[in-house]
Amino acid sequence: MTFANGVVARELIVDLDDTARRLVWSAVGGRLTHHNASVQVFDEADDEGACRLVWIADLLPHAMAPAIAEMIEQGLQAMKAALESAESSRHNEPPPV
Template sequence: MASIHTEIVIDSRPEQVWAAISDVGAVHQRLLPDRVADTRLEGDVRILIFPNGRVIRELIIDVDDTTRRLAYAVVEGAQPSLTHHHASFQVFPEGSDRSRLVWITDLLPNALATEVRARIERGAEDMKRTLEEAAAR
């Protein structure tokens, strides 16, 4: 199983970053407004709708305010065809006014790791930009 570990430092306080990450129904507004057109919740399932109409369903496994950790798994719509996808975000303080966001993704098949890593890195940069813009307002 491939495991992708990405960390990014964000110029925003941990409680602000966590508030956005843990708002699981607002990905399109608070994290990836340029990449996700809409987000819906159906029980523990988060549905991401992309501008091109593609839909991904994710099972929200855990939202832990104490450890500032969100865990989820893609259960439908993964592109390319992943047979397993589990990921987590965790927010840590980085000095007084910054945060470190750790994004860990486990996936199968291993052969897709390079492509998925590139998507995760772009997504992390997009989230960083969005969160820093929100912090500056």
């Protein structure tokens, strides 16, 4: 994975659970001595069609947390923009003939 700031991380997929809508991975190498993370999508009960994404990261050394948090925030914003763009395109497509 190459991040917007140029940082390259080698990531190992630990679990991919389509039913739970959850992805778990670990980053190896680099300056982190430990990294395990997950993202999971949950439906929002009070807003039909809406969902909430929860991204959890556990890492060492703790001093790296602010830099990793910034990269997570950038990743979340990129995902949000991509999903909103896809949704907008889907609504602007002409009906099938």
